[in-house]
Amino acid sequence: MENGAAPTAPAVIVAIDGPSGTGKSSTSKAVAAQLGLSYLDTGAQYRAITWWMVTNGIDTDDPHAVAAAADKPEIVSGTDPAGPTITVDGVDVAGPIRTQEVTSKVSAVSAVPEVRARITELQRTIAAAAPLGIVVEGRDIGTTVLPDADLKIFLTASAEARAARRSGELKGADVHATREALIKRDAADSSRKTSPLAKAGDAVEVDTTALSLPQVIECVVTLVEEKRAGK
């Protein structure tokens, strides 16, 4: 280069979607860290707005009540893959958004169009501001939020593998009950009218059932590098 500065790669946008427990968060965080990219957990944003609804006494089964309150909480996501953060009105909610109560209510809240419009706008703003690019994981990133992403991945895994992974995480949890809960949440997320969980037509599907987490990470890193190299 004329001024001696090293050439910088153009920002790359990677969308990683898939059902619950397929490894989206673990993979996205590791890929972003390895490639020096930002990282956005969009599920955490839907959980955060659900937490706010519950905490403020909004009936999460009433779509009108949820819609009316959708623009009230201020949700801020930190995008460092080494320490992602999530706050609501300045309160750190990283722990509270993972409770069983929030998990059981998040599909109903995230199905409300006003909620999706609000969170989608936030996600696009964050992605556009990422200096070197970003890995964004969720359910509708490749189809709706970032349809022009440079690379779209759709992770899958059998319900049995996903339940076993989650039960290992929640010590002592019953695998059968965990499997049923995953299937129920996926069904709700896939059948809603507004931006359901779906594979984009141009996404690369990776079945992680028989792959270790390091193998999945290596596979996705290779796909990003190939994309960057213009292959």
Ligand SMILES: Nc1ncnc2c1ncn2[C@@H]1O[C@H](COP(=O)(O)OP(=O)(O)OP(=O)(O)O)[C@@H](O)[C@H]1O
């Ligand atoms: N390929 C894999 N092999 C074994 N365990 C895995 C694999 N991928 C992820 N895991 C483990 O499975 C669990 C769920 O992974 P993770 O949270 O990344 O999934 P997710 O798709 O983001 O789930 P959700 O959408 O419900 O948040 C974690 O404990 C993670 O360490």
Ligand SMILES: Nc1ccn([C@@H]2O[C@H](COP(=O)(O)O)[C@@H](O)[C@H]2O)c(=O)n1
């Ligand atoms: N792009 C997205 C991401 C998530 N959701 C909803 O949030 C729930 C929680 O997601 P996790 O990844 O944290 O488990 C999920 O079940 C969806 O209801 C969404 O709608 N769109």
